[in-house]
Amino acid sequence: MKPLQFISLLDIKARMGLKSEASKLYLSYLWWVLEPILWALAFFFVFEILLAFGRDLFFILCGKVPFLWFSKSVTNGSGSIVSGKSLINQTNVPKHFFPYETVQGILYKQWLVFLVLLGLAVIFGYAPTWHWLWLIPLIIVQYLVILAVTLLGALLVSYVRDVRILINMSMLFLMFTSGIFWDLSRISDPIKRDLLITWNPLAYLIDAYRKVIMYNTMYDVSHLLAVAGVFFGAIVLLHVIYHYKGQAIASRVINS
Amino acid sequence: MSDGQILLSAKDLEFEYSSRVWGFKRLTYPVLKGMTFDVRRGETLGIVGRNGCGKSSLLRILNGVIAPTGGTLIEHKGMTRILLTLGLGFDVHLTGRDNAMLSAMLQGYSRERARASLEDIKEFSELGDFFERPVKMYSSGMRSRLGFSTAMKTEVDLLLIDETLSVGDQNFNRKAEKAMMEKINSDQTVIFVSHSGKQVNKVCSRAIWLEDGQIKAEGDTKSVAREYKQFMDALSKQGGKTAWAS
Structure with missing residues (x-):
């Protein structure tokens, strides 16, 4: 399949997937926005009303929205090859198409969710400035992170389905360690904080989103470039693996 | 031949x-x-x-x-190829048209070419208005018709x-057999x-x-x-x- 054809098919399949998904639900497209807001409200109830962490609702929202983008893409995308079994059985479609399709579908929802987030920022008193344009590199790098992790997850799950359980678990772990309902500055030991930022790019990204939207400050660009480089490299490597293992993956999926 | x-x-x-x-x-x-x-x-x-x-x-x-x-x-x-199956890979929440479009594109058709082949598929399948309805509303015979027509009208x-x-x-059987024999x-x-x-x-x-x-x-x-x-x-x-x- 040629790259252009791949992209064209990806686009149409992702959009039709969204249509199909929305048609199953009574509130169809409304859920795109409703879901992150409900999540944030739940967190707000626990961490502010019950535990009094001292953060407002928007602070949580600003962490939860990017995190949900990541976690939904990875959890759904990891099972994508396995659930594409009937199609895999019929045609030799490139296997990385399936994780791409999931990531793409969620990406199409995400721009709207980000718009709503920015709208809420204004309501919460964070005036929009040109500085917000620095969100664009963050979003692009987060997309690379999501793609790499989803491609890896889908590949592993197609070989060993048990991995799916581990992925779900690590999502919960990541949720607690990415600073969604607490600020990175709460970690008083700078070495530990650096370690977290190095090994959990999500913690770095979420902190950077907040810096831009809420505090009007700048994030560490060189760190962002490093993250981009590492994950781009990972994507290229995974593409190579997918290319050579296509039929092996199919045979694993069909015979499982 | x-x-x-x-x-x-x-x-x-x-x-x-x-x-x-x-x-x-x-x-x-x-x-x-x-x-x-x-x-x-x-x-x-x-x-x-x-x-x-x-x-x-x-x-x-x-x-x-x-x-x-x-x-x-x-x-x-x-080489392009298609396995003639009776509509296994359909997304039942999408219309027959959408499914046919996806099938054709999966066989390597460009978006324009796939779109152009849709009328042919619709006509051959004799699904009429049902072609525009979600596949979940189809009877099993209608699903087979869609699957067969899509495969038949995709050139591989x-x-x-x-x-x-x-x-x-x-x-339809007679028609299907005739189409197959023609192929x-x-x-x-x-x-x-x-x-x-x-x-x-x-x-x-x-x-x-x-x-x-x-x-x-x-x-x-x-x-x-x-x-x-x-x-x-x-x-x-x-x-x-x-x-x-x-």
């Missing part, structure tokens, strides 16, 4: 099926045990054999879905057909897989009899079908073993 150009060439094709049974335990089972044959452009090759002889695995390999575990399969570069180098095609009611008689390359020698004899120009993962007979359809029939008749008379009994 056949211009002699080789589309597919199998040499000592082997396939061993490996499946996880429980925990870390895996079972392997040899399905194809060395097959050598060519498929030429424009011919209709019939592959006949009883249940469990390896037909479906062979079809998957020829379709490019899985790789053989032994031997080689040389394919004509850039190699058409793979599995087993009996009872597509719809008598009326077969045109320069379309077809591989037709069946457990019925009679069926293969009816449509194919050349036949292969597959038994226990090996080619037992090859060549003229009539004689292959006759040999196969004698074998099966003898089997039912003596109450012989199934293909997978060892």
